[in-house]
Amino acid sequence: MARIYLASSWRNPHQPWMVDLLRQNGHQVYDFRNPPNSTGFGWKDIALAPPFTAAEYRHALLTHPRAAQGFNADFSAMRWADTGVLLLPCGRSAHLELGWMAGAGKRTIILTQDGEEPELMALLADQICISPDEVIEALRQ
Structure with missing residues (x-):
């Protein structure tokens, strides 16, 4: 049984289903x-809605x-997990999360599908x- 950090996007409609599938598999x-x-x-x-300036973004963050x-x-969960799964499509934060996990020596898996933009650093x-x-x-x- 793995402790999984599932990195994805709020906009990815498959994220809740994938959470359930992984849990159903123990x-x-x-x-x-x-x-x-x-x-x-x-x-x-945090009431940050477009359009906003870079200074407003930084200040809010x-x-x-x-x-x-x-x-x-999220970062506590990344440290807790022994495995990171990147569920595409997703945004920049999820890629940063999986990159941190790879650098931390944790097991990393990418789930891609037809039509996704290729990414060299997926290696x-x-x-x-x-x-x-x-x-x-x-x-x-």
Whole structure:
């Protein structure tokens, strides 16, 4: 059984389904949409809505307690996990998360699908899977 940090996007409709699938296969999974002892972080939580300046973004990120709480919840889960799974499509934060996990020596898996933009640095991941079944099989190994 793996402790999995599932890195993805709020906009990815497959994220809740993938959390459930991994759990049904006996894994512990951190769900950033529903973290323990908290609620999932969204930019609306700190009243940062486009258009905003770079200075406004930086100020909100560095000073808003909700940004700190959201970051700490996710980063604690990244440290807790022994495996990172990147579920595409996703944004920059999820890629930073998986990159940190790769650098920390944790097992990393990317789940891609037809139509995704190719990414050379995906070679940092231990495995690149093209179906949820491949992810489940990779986690068994």
